[in-house]
Amino acid sequence: MKNITINKLPVPTWTWLKVNDKSVAVPDTVSKAEAEIEDMPAEVKVGKVDFTSICLGDVELGAGEDFRRFSHSAKTGGVSFTVAAGEKVEAPVRMIYDYNNMTDEGKLSRTSVVLGEDSELTMVMIFKGKTSFAANDIRIKAAKTAKLTLVEVFQLDEGSNFIDSIGGRYMDQGGLKLIQVNNGKGNVCLSCAADLDGYKSNLNIETGYLVTGNDKMDINYVARHRGVLTDTKINVSGVLRDHADKTFRGTIDFIKGCKEATGDEREDVLLMNEGVHNNTVPLILCAEEDVEGAHGASIGKISEDILLYMQSRGIPEEEITELMAKSRIAAVAGRIPDEKTREMLIGE
Numbered sequence: 001m002k003n004i005t006i007n008k009l010p011v012p013t014w015t016w017l018k019v020n021d022k023s024v025a026v027p028d029t030v031s032k033a034e035a036e037i038e039d040m041p042a043e044v045k046v047g048k049v050d051f052t053s054i055c056l057g058d059v060e061l062g063a064g065e066d067f068r069r070f071s072h073s074a075k076t077g078g079v080s081f082t083v084a085a086g087e088k089v090e091a092p093v094r095m096i097y098d099y100n101n102m103t104d105e106g107k108l109s110r111t112s113v114v115l116g117e118d119s120e121l122t123m124v125m126i127f128k129g130k131t132s133f134a135a136n137d138i139r140i141k142a143a144k145t146a147k148l149t150l151v152e153v154f155q156l157d158e159g160s161n162f163i164d165s166i167g168g169r170y171m172d173q174g175g176l177k178l179i180q181v182n183n184g185k186g187n188v189c190l191s192c193a194a195d196l197d198g199y200k201s202n203l204n205i206e207t208g209y210l211v212t213g214n215d216k217m218d219i220n221y222v223a224r225h226r227g228v229l230t231d232t233k234i235n236v237s238g239v240l241r242d243h244a245d246k247t248f249r250g251t252i253d254f255i256k257g258c259k260e261a262t263g264d265e266r267e268d269v270l271l272m273n274e275g276v277h278n279n280t281v282p283l284i285l286c287a288e289e290d291v292e293g294a295h296g297a298s299i300g301k302i303s304e305d306i307l308l309y310m311q312s313r314g315i316p317e318e319e320i321t322e323l324m325a326k327s328r329i330a331a332v333a334g335r336i337p338d339e340k341t342r343e344m345l346i347g348e
Helices: 065-074 304-311 317-333 339-346
Strands: 002-006 022-026 030-032 036-038 044-048 079-083 093-101 106-115 120-131 134-142 147-156 161-170 175-182 187-196 202-211 216-225 231-240 245-254 261-271 277-286 291-300
Touching: 002 065, 065 106, 065 134, 065 161, 079 120, 093 106, 093 134, 106 120, 106 147, 120 134, 120 161, 134 147, 134 175, 147 161, 147 187, 147 339, 161 175, 175 187, 175 317, 187 202, 187 231, 202 216, 202 245, 202 317, 216 231, 216 261, 231 245, 231 317, 245 261, 245 291, 261 277, 261 317, 277 291, 304 317, 317 339
Parallel strands: 030 106, 079 106, 093 120, 106 134, 120 147, 134 161, 147 175, 161 187, 175 202, 187 216, 202 231, 216 245, 231 261, 245 277, 261 291
Antiparallel strands: 002 022, 036 093, 044 079
């Protein structure tokens, strides 16, 4: 095993806060993680991934350069999905990773998505089972007016360790809608970096999480605004229980020249117990004057008014906290465009 540094804050703050990055242990041996792919749409071309190509080699990764080197050195291969210009793929690509490896060997999945001009695709990736270590490296290129909806669901078992790293570049009016739900166990690190290169390109992130026990969750989102009238919206909502530990980093970077760009990031955290530990680090970087950026966070317990109101209607306190926790997940899950995935989450 060796340690690598991931999820770096683009501009570091005080070291004593211990939020600038995340150190994780990665195994010396890694093999390819296999996925079950359900009903591949005919409009999607499937091939072997090549992250060293001109198309994908310049994509910034949310997890950072240490993770890029780790992924490349593993040489596990991967899968690419390509959608031709003008294709609006209605059926989603569904990939299910069901892990069962508690050995010293890690698992790595590597995926590329290349969208032609004016194309659309929905991808669903579900990660479940138990793994001593697994990682997901996904890179995206979206041409003009191309749109990707990426849904990731994390339902790992207790004791699992997982890194998810997304990177993408988006041209004129192209964009990514990312929906992530973590209602499993284990230690989970999520990250996404987006280069909004084109005019009116956009990033929309919706994240819901429930972290319990002694589990840890680490999140790093970075939006690089380069194009005029680009837009970012980041909404994160979650619940911490027991002795859970969570860090959220959200960076909106307005680079000189991105006139009239807009960005907004919000987090709503519900603290269920005294033993939880929460870090929320919203960051706005600005090298362009003609932009509009905002951030905010709401962190606290269930209000006494809500507790009294629900208890007066015969609901025990234990059920109230359970309902509040599930409502956070359900609110995000309700935005998933794939009915099968949506019902899997809301129906629990």
